[in-house]
Amino acid sequence: MLELRINGEARQVDVEPDTPLLWVLRDTLGLTGTKFGCGVAACGACTVHLDGEAVRSCVIPVSAVAGKEITTIEGLGAKGLHPVQQAWIAHQVPQCGYCQPGMIMASAALLAKNPRPSEADLDAALSNICRCGTYGRVKKAMRAVAGRKGG
Amino acid sequence: MSGPKNKSRRRFFIAVALVGGGLLVGYALRGRDRLARVPAFARGGKAFALNGWVKIGPDGTVTVAVPHQEMGQGITTALPMLVAEELDADWSTVRAEQAPVDKIYGNMVVLGDSLPFDPDDRGAFASALRWVAHKASETLGLMVTGGSTSVRDGWEPMRVAGASAREMLVAVAAKRWNTAPAECFTDAGYVLRRGSGEKLGYGELAAEAAQLEPPRKPKLKARADYKLIGTPAPRLDTPAKVDGSAQFGIDVRLPHMLYAAIRQCPVFGGALKAYDAAKLRGLPGFKAAVPVLGGVAVVADSWWRAKRALDQLEITWDEGPHAALDSGAIFAQYGRDLEHGKATTYAERGDAVGALAKAAKVVEAEYRVPFLAHATMEPMNCTARFGNGRCEVWAPNQSPTLVQWVASRAASVDFGSVTVHTTFLGGGFGRRAEMDYVVQAVTVAKAVPGTPVKLVWSREEDIRHDTYRPAAISKFRAALDGAGAPLAWWNRIVGPSVTRSFMDRLLPWGGMDYPPDKTNAEGADDLPYELANLRVEHVLSKTPVPVGFWRSVGHSYNAFFTECFLDELAAAAGKDPYQFRRGLLATHPRHLRVLATAAEKAGWGTTPAPGIGRGIALHASFRAIVAQVAEVSVTDKGEVRVQRVVCAVDCGTAINPDTIAAQMESGIVFGLTAALYGEITLDKGRIEQANFPDYRMLRLADMPEAETHIVESGAALGGIGEVGTPPIAPAVANAVFAATGKRVRSLPIRASELARG
Numbered sequence: 086m087l088e089l090r091i092n093g094e095a096r097q098v099d100v101e102p103d104t105p106l107l108w109v110l111r112d113t114l115g116l117t118g119t120k121f122g123c124g125v126a127a128c129g130a131c132t133v134h135l136d137g138e139a140v141r142s143c144v145i146p147v148s149a150v151a152g153k154e155i156t157t158i159e160g161l162g163a164k165g166l167h168p169v170q171q172a173w174i175a176h177q178v179p180q181c182g183y184c185q186p187g188m189i190m191a192s193a194a195l196l197a198k199n200p201r202p203s204e205a206d207l208d209a210a211l212s213n214i215c216r217c218g219t220y221g222r223v224k225k226a227m228r229a230v231a232g233r234k235g236g
Numbered sequence: 237m238s239g240p241k242n243k244s245r246r247r248f249f250i251a252v253a254l255v256g257g258g259l260l261v262g263y264a265l266r267g268r269d270r271l272a273r274v275p276a277f278a279r280g281g282k283a284f285a286l287n288g289w290v291k292i293g294p295d296g297t298v299t300v301a302v303p304h305q306e307m308g309q310g311i312t313t314a315l316p317m318l319v320a321e322e323l324d325a326d327w328s329t330v331r332a333e334q335a336p337v338d339k340i341y342g343n344m345v346v347l348g349d350s351l352p353f354d355p356d357d358r359g360a361f362a363s364a365l366r367w368v369a370h371k372a373s374e375t376l377g378l379m380v381t382g383g384s385t386s387v388r389d390g391w392e393p394m395r396v397a398g399a400s401a402r403e404m405l406v407a408v409a410a411k412r413w414n415t416a417p418a419e420c421f422t423d424a425g426y427v428l429r430r431g432s433g434e435k436l437g438y439g440e441l442a443a444e445a446a447q448l449e450p451p452r453k454p455k456l457k458a459r460a461d462y463k464l465i466g467t468p469a470p471r472l473d474t475p476a477k478v479d480g481s482a483q484f485g486i487d488v489r490l491p492h493m494l495y496a497a498i499r500q501c502p503v504f505g506g507a508l509k510a511y512d513a514a515k516l517r518g519l520p521g522f523k524a525a526v527p528v529l530g531g532v533a534v535v536a537d538s539w540w541r542a543k544r545a546l547d548q549l550e551i552t553w554d555e556g557p558h559a560a561l562d563s564g565a566i567f568a569q570y571g572r573d574l575e576h577g578k579a580t581t582y583a584e585r586g587d588a589v590g591a592l593a594k595a596a597k598v599v600e601a602e603y604r605v606p607f608l609a610h611a612t613m614e615p616m617n618c619t620a621r622f623g624n625g626r627c628e629v630w631a632p633n634q635s636p637t638l639v640q641w642v643a644s645r646a647a648s649v650d651f652g653s654v655t656v657h658t659t660f661l662g663g664g665f666g667r668r669a670e671m672d673y674v675v676q677a678v679t680v681a682k683a684v685p686g687t688p689v690k691l692v693w694s695r696e697e698d699i700r701h702d703t704y705r706p707a708a709i710s711k712f713r714a715a716l717d718g719a720g721a722p723l724a725w726w727n728r729i730v731g732p733s734v735t736r737s738f739m740d741r742l743l744p745w746g747g748m749d750y751p752p753d754k755t756n757a758e759g760a761d762d763l764p765y766e767l768a769n770l771r772v773e774h775v776l777s778k779t780p781v782p783v784g785f786w787r788s789v790g791h792s793y794n795a796f797f798t799e800c801f802l803d804e805l806a807a808a809a810g811k812d813p814y815q816f817r818r819g820l821l822a823t824h825p826r827h828l829r830v831l832a833t834a835a836e837k838a839g840w841g842t843t844p845a846p847g848i849g850r851g852i853a854l855h856a857s858f859r860a861i862v863a864q865v866a867e868v869s870v871t872d873k874g875e876v877r878v879q880r881v882v883c884a885v886d887c888g889t890a891i892n893p894d895t896i897a898a899q900m901e902s903g904i905v906f907g908l909t910a911a912l913y914g915e916i917t918l919d920k921g922r923i924e925q926a927n928f929p930d931y932r933m934l935r936l937a938d939m940p941e942a943e944t945h946i947v948e949s950g951a952a953l954g955g956i957g958e959v960g961t962p963p964i965a966p967a968v969a970n971a972v973f974a975a976t977g978k979r980v981r982s983l984p985i986r987a988s989e990l991a992r993g
Contacts, residue, residue: 100538101520108540112495117487118480120662122613123695127928130613158480170478177470177894180902181308182477183484183613183662208937214928216613216663217308218905220939222898 087151091116092160102148107131109147110157118158118186122214129213132187132194133157139194139210158186161193169193172226180217188213192227201231269340270393271400271450276336277301284446286404288340289397290319296425296439298325300394302332303341303379304386305634306473307664308902309957310895311381313471315390317891321464322398322457325438326425332472334658337636339377340393346378346385349858380635382669382785384858384955387891391953399454404445409436459889468894473660485632485659488619490688494523495539496680497546498693500531500701503921504780506556508532516545525549526683528676530701535680539692558780559921563707566779566918567604570709570730574602577775579728580752583761586769591724595715599808601801602712604982605793607916608705609931610786614662615698618677621688622647627654627678628688632661634669638742642671646678665906666785670703671742699931700923703738703784704916706731710760710797720809722820724769727760727801729794730777737783755785759794759857759962764827765802765820781918787906788958791857795962796911796969796983799853803970804979813970814840814852826886827854830947831863833884837945838865848879849975853966858955860887861947864904866940866967870975874990878908878940878968886947887954896956897944903960904942909934911965915984 089096091114098113105124110116110133119142122130126141133142134156161167166174169192179185188211195202195210202210207227215223271287278285283293291299300316312332320330335341402422409427410417419430428435459465476482501507511532513525521541526533532551536542592598619630620643627647633639636656643654661668677691693701708731715723733753752774761772786792806816814835821828831854835841844850847869854863867880883900890896913932917924925931969980976990 101541101544104538104540108538111487112538112540115489116480117483117489120484120613121486121615121692123928125695125927125929128613128933162479166479173478174470174474177474177898179308179471179474179477180310180898181306181613181661181663182473182482183660185477186480189478211936214613214933214935216611216665216906216933218902218934218939219898220905220934220936221901221942223936224939 087147089147089151089155090153091155092157092163098147100147103146106133106142106145106147106150106155110142116157116159120183120186122184122187127214128184129191130184130187132190132213134190134194137194137197139191158190161190167193168230169196169226172230176222176226176229178219178222178226180219184213184215188215188223192223196230202227271397271452272340274301274336274338274340276338277333284442286401286442286446287397287450288338289394290323290401292438292442294439294442296326296437297329297331298323298438299331299333301335301341303335303343304381304390305334305636305658305661305664307381307634307661307668309386309899310471310892311386312473313469314387314891314895315394316472317464317469318390318394319398321462322395323402324422324424327464327469329425330472335379337379337640337656341379342377342637343380343385343389345389346380346383349383349385377637378635379637380669381664382634382666384860384958388859388953388955395456396454399456400450400452401445403451403454404448405438405441407448408441408444412436465891466893469892471895483659484614484662485619485630486614486617486662486692488630488659488690490619490621493619493688493690494535494537494684495542496533496535496677496689496691497539497542498528498531498533498676498691498697499546499549499551500697501553501555502700503553503555503559504561504782505558506921507554509552509554511549511551513549516549519545519548524683526680528679529672530676533676533680533691535684535689539690543694555921561780561921562919563606563917566707566781567709569779570777573775573777574709574711574728574730577730577777579773579775581771581773582752582757583770583772585767588724588726588769588771591769592713592715592726595723596718597716597808599714599716599805600712601804601979601981602709603797603800604709605707605796606914606983607707607781608786608910608914609699609702609916609925610663610665610667611699611931611933612661612663612665612667615695616667616673616693617691618673619688619690620677620681621686622678622681623686625649625653627681628657629654629674629678630657630659631674631677632659632668633674634661634664634666638669638671639674642674643678646675647682665787666789667702669785672701695928696926699925699927703782705786705792706734706783708793710794712797712801714801714805716805716809720811722767722805725767726771727798728773728775729757729760729797730775731756732778732781732783733776734783734785734789738785741782755790757790757794759791759855760798762856763798764824764856765817766823767820787903788857788961791855791958791962792907792910795853795855795857796965799855799963799966800969800980803851803966803973817852817854826949826951827856827861829949830854830861830884830886833945833947834863834865834882837884837943838867838882840865847975849971849973851967851970851972851974853963853970855963857959857962859952860885860954860956860959862900862959862963864963864967866964866971868968868971868975870972870990872992874987874992876912876968876972876985876987876990877938881940881942881964881967882945883942883960884945884947885959886949886951887956887959888949888951889953890946890948893946896946899956900944900960901942903958904964905934905939907961907964908968911968911983911985913984
């Protein structure tokens with residue numbers, strides 16, 4: 086048994102310790118908002134927060150996250166939509182929507198550390214793949230959030 | 237515009253007769269039945285079905301059945317807008333629901349579009365075949381999303397459904413007020429009584445209205461009266477897509493569900509020979525190994541456990557006859573077929589060959605494109621449950637009707653015993669019109685009766701077992717007169733047939749005689765330019781590589797070929813590429829306006845910033861016209877960066893302008909990924925790429941500034957989901973020429989060929 090802290094709650098899971106966090110979230114705990122895209126940390130669809138940092142959960146063994154605070158897309162807006170989620174609605178960002186939980190988690194983690202990211206900061210931090218090509222709208226939404234945060 | 241030759245016509249009739257006779261007998265659907273209530277839509281929840289497309293709850297919530305599948309293109313917003321417009325619904329109360337499989341929801345335009353004729357060909361033969369296709373569509377009731385047909389398909393029945401429901405609500409209100417329907421009007425979810433201030437919400441009227449017979453010929457609004465159509469209404473699926481609650485196929489969870497991972501034969505044309513599952517017994521959660529279409533699946537109580545067990549499974553493959561095939565051999569075959577293969581003429585005007593023989597100045601070039609994978613973000617997956625003579629399937633798919641057919645075949649039960657649930661699609665792009673993953677999931681489910689199983693492919697399987705955009709080559713010869721005007725245009729394309737490959741996979745008997753595949757020459761045989769002597773041919777060159785519908789299909793390469801060669805012709809004529817195109821569009825005012833809009837908004841004719849090259853391309857597909865101007869910079873090492881794209885589009889009537897802009901941005905990114913990075917290659921019969929590290933995608937850091945300008949022409953509806961993709965590769969390639977003086981004749985664009993010094 087491993088004890089995990091996910092979205093502010095303690096959860097017990099009985100899985101092999103090398104199981105990637107992604108599959109524990111999706112299959113064991115039913116938190117399917119976090120997506121499987123590549124399995125090799127190349128696309129970012131599985132991005133969650135580990136103690137506030139954006140990480141790619143498809144390559145992190147669950148044994149490595151015990152005792153850390155894990156936040157998934159389900160937890161991000163649990164107490165009202167996060168400003169990133171609001172901006173995503175205002176700018177009508179999602180198309181198929183599959184990569185968006187990961188894109189939103191990466192964006193929220195960036196803003197938490199760097200409330201006024203430059204274009205270069207966005208380029209560096211948001212390396213998630215979106216096959217629908219929502220990148221232009223992601224940038225616009227992020228510029229809006231960053232502007233609002235700066236007053 | 238000439239059609240295919242007589243022999244081909246006969247073959248086409250044979251094909252239609254086979255499809256019509258073999259699959260469709262006994263599925264008659266008369267047009268007037270399209271408003272029928274569909275039980276699977278009507279039941280569930282507390283809403284009242286007014287017809288097969290609209291149900292209204294006591295709280296006034298309007299639920300619209302959407303027969304097309306949402307894969308990002310915004311169809312679960314655009315189609316409800318059509319209903320809501322005629323219903324006078326309050327948009328904030330409108331919801332979309334995936335329509336169940338039923339013939340009333342069949343796509344009535346996609347088969348007609350597949351015919352090998354110009355949409356403007358009004359000749360008797362083309363018209364007759366179009367009629368046959370329409371009748372076949374009615375008979376079939378084939379629900380399919382593809383060919384950018386969804387809005388065109390929904391335009392008539394969904395507006396009629398909304399208007400019919402509105403008349404029913406008005407009838408009930410009029411009866412309650414003891415007045416005539418003419419004394420009532422509707423607005424934002426209410427029926428109002430003229431001159432009285434009285435009003436009744438749709439939710440208060442729905443139960444009684446649902447008892448009425450739907451009017452078959454309701455009065456539709458004049459376009460001038462539209463309040464919703466043409467506005468950027470917010471998408472209905474956005475909230476669920478930002479909070480993680482949107483349900484994709486891969487998210488399906490059922491009680492006692494098992495999971496399956498799959499490995500397919502690495503060589504095309506090979507097969508599973510043997511495997512030894514004995515060693516897997518005792519592994520945590522392992523349940524079974526099951527031979528399936530293309531390979532073997534391992535079932536366990538979690539996907540990760542299934543995958544780990546699969547990794548340990550010793551599999552022996554019969555690699556079949558193609559284990560030595562590589563990309564070089566395929567292109568060498570294309571080269572031979574270009575010179576010696578049997579060409580089918582797709583378009584002919586005047587005497588191109590004769591004019592070329594006499595011409596003083598001839599321009600020649602040969603182009604090529606590679607195979608491409610779809611790489612939808614959501615890997616292929618399907619969940620199935622089999623038992624008690626029934627089969628239930630949950631799948632992100634582009635054709636619920638086909639899912640029902642192939643599931644019934646795989647499960648050996650009749651159509652009616654198969655229930656299909658269509659989830660959101662994490663990307664489609666044509667890949668999810670294929671049915672391989674459905675057959676596999678049903679096969680696995682049969683091995684564990686009564687227990688649902690979710691099959692999920694790894695990304696590696698997804699990249700290596702796709703149905704690829706065909707690799708193709710295209711050769712051009714054109715002649716210019718002394719003033720630089722084109723005298724002749726000859727074009728021969730070589731590649732495999734997507735439609736043939738698809739049908740061979742789909743139809744149980746396979747190998748039937750097919751007509752020429754329209755997709756081979758689409759975008760090359762229907763050029764808008766005035767070219768008096770023109771001949772466009774295609775040579776079918778089959779390969780063992782399965783090919784499929786990839787966003788914009790034949791247009792995806794023919795636009796690159798034709799618009800780059802036209803640019804070469806302009807340069808040879810010493811003319812500006814924009815002005816050169818203008819000069820050939822005198823009889824195509826819509827194309828001219830789209831081209832001019834993109835050029836003007838991009839500042840064509842002004843001097844670009846230092847180091848920037850500007851390129852232009854125009855391409856019509858799926859009854860829409862798109863022009864794009866790209867601005868690129870090229871480093872000394874030959875690396876291309878696309879800085880800005882200006883896009884103009886005429887898709888007839890704009891339903892939701894924000895969706896159109898989003899689809900243009902999407903099409904540009906999809907086409908840019910292919911132009912800059914996309915290449916699937918073979919060695920030893922195997923696909924060499926496996927995952928995103930070696931099948932590169934455009935990312936945010938590579939994203940150009942992109943802007944879209946909608947040119948409203950009021951013409952008949954056109955498509956939007958695919959049409960933004962074709963012009964971007966030639967616009968960028970032409971911009972690279974402007975920046976470097978080097979022609980790009982092969983995709984993807986290679987830095988090594990553009991590096992200086």
